[in-house]
Structures are given as structure tokens and as C-alpha cells.
Amino acid sequence: MKCVRCKAKAEVHLRAHNAGFCRPCYLGYFRRQVERTIAHDHMFRPDERILVAVSGGKDSLALWDVLVGLGYQTTGLYLGLGIGGYSDRSRERAEAFAGARDLPLVVRSLADEGSGLAVPDVAAATRRVPCAACGAMKRHFFDAVAHEGQFDVLATGHNLDDEAARLLGNVLRWQRDHLARQRPVLEPTHPKFVRKVKPLYLLSEYETAVYAFMSGIDYVVEECPNAEGATQLVYKDALNRLETASPGTKHAFVKEFVRTAQTLFADDAARGVPGECQQCGMPAFGAICSFCSLVREVEAKRARRAAAELTAG
Numbered sequence: 001m002k003c004v005r006c007k008a009k010a011e012v013h014l015r016a017h018n019a020g021f022c023r024p025c026y027l028g029y030f031r032r033q034v035e036r037t038i039a040h041d042h043m044f045r046p047d048e049r050i051l052v053a054v055s056g057g058k059d060s061l062a063l064w065d066v067l068v069g070l071g072y073q074t075t076g077l078y079l080g081l082g083i084g085g086y087s088d089r090s091r092e093r094a095e096a097f098a099g100a101r102d103l104p105l106v107v108r109s110l111a112d113e114g115s116g117l118a119v120p121d122v123a124a125a126t127r128r129v130p131c132a133a134c135g136a137m138k139r140h141f142f143d144a145v146a147h148e149g150q151f152d153v154l155a156t157g158h159n160l161d162d163e164a165a166r167l168l169g170n171v172l173r174w175q176r177d178h179l180a181r182q183r184p185v186l187e188p189t190h191p192k193f194v195r196k197v198k199p200l201y202l203l204s205e206y207e208t209a210v211y212a213f214m215s216g217i218d219y220v221v222e223e224c225p226n227a228e229g230a231t232q233l234v235y236k237d238a239l240n241r242l243e244t245a246s247p248g249t250k251h252a253f254v255k256e257f258v259r260t261a262q263t264l265f266a267d268d269a270a271r272g273v274p275g276e277c278q279q280c281g282m283p284a285f286g287a288i289c290s291f292c293s294l295v296r297e298v299e300a301k302r303a304r305r306a307a308a309e310l311t312a313g
């Protein structure tokens with residue numbers, strides 16, 4: 001197969017687009033796709049400051065690489081989740097990426113926050129599944145760091161496969177409120193929130209992996225050990241089968257939802273305007289935000305356990 005652009009020998013074949021590319025043309029194609037998405041969805045302007053949430057994986061590092069290449073003002077944010085060796089290795093990759101390119105990187109670690117909020121400890125204390133605890137804490141720190149640093153935008157590396165799996169899950173249960181918020185650009189609903197964007201939402205996991213590999217990005221290949229049991233993987237698997245039978249399915253599913261169907265759910269997003277959390281001051285729909293209520297729960301359970309141990313001892 002030949003490259004559709006320069007007719008050199010193709011190194012990658014994208015079945016969804018029925019196109020082959022050589023390495024330089026593929027890198028150009030990928031960057032252009034990101035650039036187009038940013039412009040089409042009015043994600044951000046060159047004068048805005050972007051906080052890029054990086055996990056050390058291929059998607060977020062590829063995103064950061066492209067944004068830097070396009071000349072945007074970016075700072076990385078790495079949040080250490082405290083998930084054993086996986087977190088150590090992912091932090092190393094994020095730091096090495098930023099260090100080699102002389103890019104600013106904010107590093108926060110959940111184990112150092114409050115009374116120690118590493119994901120496995122919080123999950124054990126509250127008997128929640130790790131991903132539920134992790135999701136609530138990530139959302140809080142992403143928002144808080146973006147607000148503290150006065151950034152205009154928070155960008156995440158969610159790709160087409162992530163968005164298609166999330167959409168399938170939301171559609172299967174007709175979660176209208178979730179569908180209302182499943183957008184590649186979420187405008188802030190409170191002055192302490194920033195705009196949230198997903199510039200890779202139309203590029204597949206495969207396309208992102210090829211970009212990261214071809215541009216020599218050293219990323220953590222292993223998945224978070226907690227991802228294995230996640231329902232999202234079942235949806236991804238189902239979508240991959242559909243994609244094999246009919247290339248381009250995922251792209252059409254997500255793109256057409258966002259461009260034509262999504263607005264039908266807009267009214268379901270009416271959660272009102274958030275107030276402020278009495279504990280941390282970040283936006284909240286109740287007296288305290290979901291992060292602070294999680295922390296309170298962890299602390300109460302730890303205190304009860306310590307008291308029980310004292311009595312037993």
C-alpha cells in the first residue's frame with residue numbers, strides 16, 4: 001500500500017478512512033486532525049493558557065506533544081493516584097517528557113493530600129470501587145489546579161474509543177443527564193471552573209498510539225490495574241467488533257452524536273448553577289462538594305477504626 005499523500009511506501013493503514021500513510025505524512029495528518037477539531041469546536045485560542053492533564057500514557061502525552069507543536073501555551077498536570085508501581089512508572093514518563101522538552105509540569109500526589117488520599121486507601125476505607133473514588137478525586141484536583149493557576153482551559157486526552165464507549169454506556173441506559181454533558185467542549189458553569197476540552201475525541205486509540213510511537217514518545221504502556229474490571233472495557237470490546245465488521249462505525253457514532261443528536265439532550269443538563277463548598281470553596285451543588293464529602297467519609301471511617309483498635313488493644 002502507498003501513502004495517499006506522497007505515494008511513498010505506507011507504514012500505517014487506517015481502515016476507518018481507507019487510507020495509508022508514510023511516517024512523515026501520518027504525523028502531519030494527525031496534527032492536522034487535532035488542529036481542525038480545535039478550530040471547528042472553538043476549543044481555545046492561541047492567547048489562552050491550557051492545562052493539559054497528563055497520565056504518562058500515550059493519549060495525554062500525544063496531545064501535549066501536538067499542542068506544543070502547534071504553538072499553544074501549555075502546562076502539564078500530573079496527579080499521582082498512589083496506585084503502586086503503575087503510578088510510579090507513569091509519573092516517571094510524564095516527568096521525563098516534560099523535562100526533555102523543558103515544559104512546565106505541575107505534580108500533585110493524592111497520598112500527600114489531606115490525611116493521605118491514595119486511591120487504594122480511599123477505596124478500602126469507603127468500600128467504593130477504586131474507579132469511583134479515583135474519578136471524584138481527579139475531577140476535584142483538575143478543577144482546583146486549573147483554578148489556582150488561573151488557566152483558561154483544561155484539556156484531557158480522551159480519544160474516540162473512550163468517547164464511543166462512554167456514549168454506548170450512556171445510550172444503553174438512556175442516561176439523559178450524562179448525554180447532556182457528553183460534549184467535547186464544556187463551558188464553565190461557575191467562575192471557579194474553566195472550560196474543559198477533548199481535542200482527541202475524533203482520533204482513535206490506534207491512531208494516537210501510532211502517533212506516539214512514530215514521534216518517539218516514551219509512554220507508560222501498561223494500563224491502570226483497576227481498568228481491567230471496568231465496564232468501559234466491555235463496551236470498547238463490543239465497539240471494536242462493530243468496527244471490524246464496518247470500519248468507521250465509532251467515528252460516525254461519536255461525531256454524529258455530537259454534531260446532530262447531542263443538543264436534543266441540552267435541557268436535561270439543567271442542574272442549576274452550583275454554589276460553593278463550605279469546606280474547600282470550589283463549586284458544589286450541596287453544602288459541601290463531593291470531594292470534601294468523600295474526604296470526610298474517609299476520615300470518619302479511619303477515626304472509627306483507630307478507636308476500635310485502641311479499645312481492642
Ligand code: Q46
Nearest residue numbers: 130131134135224226227
Ligand atoms: S486511573 Fe482511576 Fe482510571 Fe485506574 S482507578 Fe480507575 S479511574 S482505571 S482512567
Ligand code: ZN
Nearest residue numbers: 277280289292
Ligand atoms: Zn469541597
